[in-house]
Amino acid sequence: MRASLKKRLIGLLLVCFVCIVASSAPFQCFATFPNELRLFSGQGKQLQLTMPVTAKITVSNPDVLTVNGIAQHSFQVDLKEPLSLTPTQQGQTEMKLKLFGTIPLKTVKVNVVPDIKVIPGGQTIGVKIKSVGILVVGHHLVALDHDRKVSPGEDSKIQTGDIITHIDGVKSNDVSKVSDIVNQAGVGKKPLDLTIRRGEQNFHVSLTPAYDAVDKSYRLGLYIRDSAAGIGTLTFYSPQYGVYGALGHVITDMDTQTPIVVGDGQIVDSNVTSIAKSRNGEPGEKHSQILKDSRILGTIEKNTPFGIFGKMNEAPGHYLRNDPLPVAFAEEVKEGPAQIYTVLNGQTVEKFDIQIVHVTRQDYPATKGLVIKVTDPKLLEKTGGIVQGMSGSPIIQNGKVIGAVTHVFVNDPTSGYGCFIEWMLQDSGIMNKSGVGGLKAS
Known part of the structure; x- marks a missing residue:
């Protein structure tokens, strides 16, 4: 009986110990410490283990990465302090940590890729897309x-x-x-x-x-169509590559609900004339005017799950800011405050506050990576939250372009989905041109 009680007490103590360790700051930091890390050249990063011990760091290629400003192959660090990583040139390296210089703790593969900067959009655009052929939308x-x-x-x-x-x-x-x-x-x-x-x-x-x-x-005996038109929002423009991305979601035919395969198309200037507010169960929309002589901004070459993409040879104008911003990898996006750029009247792009309430970790391209909530009083007053035509509005967090608005929650128009900018950049071709690869699933 005493032996059985003793075993139970030992088991309870072990459970308590595991719970205490698992909830401790060092354990939680270690659990989130990456096995693989991607860095844009020119953008540093801090990693923290919060462990009251020293460790030996070995960097296989110190020409690619410095740690705490030290460009050496091997040196000691205090793990109570954050590790400051600074990429110095493009390439790959491996960073190994050993406790007390002997006990293997962590190995991190680091890939430093060319920096990518884009001009965030927010402009309302008219979309004119022509199918690659004649689309069958019904029988008669x-x-x-x-x-x-x-x-x-x-x-x-x-x-x-x-x-x-x-x-x-x-x-x-x-x-x-x-x-x-x-x-x-x-x-x-x-x-x-x-x-x-x-x-x-x-x-x-x-x-x-x-x-x-x-x-x-x-x-x-067929109902047929060859084109579609509508409005949306420009997400980004890359002066370096002369390409743009917009909408953040695929354009589908209104009757068949199948994606339109692009033959050709254009995006043009558009003016917002009024807004129908969103209400629970009834999404609102931007009312926009596309004039016959509206300026052609770019071509439409691709229609993908993450939006439309094509050539844009010059900046479309009406920017909130015309200086390029860095972009963020999907794994950099955090829950917390952010902003969106969009138009409520005419062609004036404005900035509004939102909250990122959930981030879905994605190793491969997938839609609905972000759940966002509008918190800006002015935007809520004017639109009731997210409205149709706002899709593609760029999302900015900590000075980086991180994604785009894609969908509204019908029963709660203050909230909706967003996609990561990384997937839009891949579909635009910028990621491939820059030699930026995706993460592998662990």
Whole structure:
């Protein structure tokens, strides 16, 4: 009985000891101490273990990284004090820590990459995007006579969301030209050879137009579209590479809800004329005007889960600030205060306070990396929080561009999602040009 009680007491003491150790500052610092670290050249970083011991640090390549200002291969440090890392040139190195100079504690792989700076946007832009082909958005019935109706397109197994890229071998992305082609084929009783793109597959469909006795013309039995338009917000512009990123989310067709595959497109100047406030269960929106002579700001070359991207040969103007800011890796983003840049009236970009309430750690590109909450009284008064058209508004934290606003919570418009700027920079091509790689999953 006494032995059993003794074992229980020992077990309880061990549990208490583990709990105390696990909740201690040194243990928590050690748990968050990275195994792999990415640094932009010119941007330093501090790491802290808060351990009342000395350690020996060995840096495999001190030409790449200095620790506490020391450019030596091996030296002693006091782990009660933070370790100040300063990259001195691009490259890779390895930093090893040994307690008392002998006991292995931690090995950190460090990759120093070229510094990336972008000009944060915030401007409201008009988006005009043209599909790579003719997008099928539905089927309709052609009236052959009073009693018979058919849909040649549906009968040919063409599906909503399919893209017609070629008609009789000729590239086709202009809806206005399809009617004449269909009528000529109908009159000549010749089937059309359609090249269909469905996801990553391409195949051919033979389709014979049907004569509509009501409209007195030949029809495919398909509802089709070739373009889309709307408004959003510019996230960043890179003068160094002449590219931009905007929106922070993919553009989908309003009927099929499938991503639009870009043929070409433009972003243009736009003026905010009024704002419908967001309310619980009812997202608001920016009302914006795109004039016929609106200045073309850039091309649209990519439409991805993280927004639209393309060439921009000169700064669009109306900046809150026109000096480039450094960007942050995803792992640098912290919960806490931040700001967004966006337009509430005309073309004037303003800065507003938000709170980052949750950060999702992501080793690979994924949307909804941030949960944000609007705290700025002026923005809440004007918009009720996040509204449609605000997507793409850059998020700034500690003087760095960290991400973009992407979505609003319908039942709480003061809050919404954001994506990390790192993923937008990858899709824009800047990360690849700079030789910046992603983290590997641990």
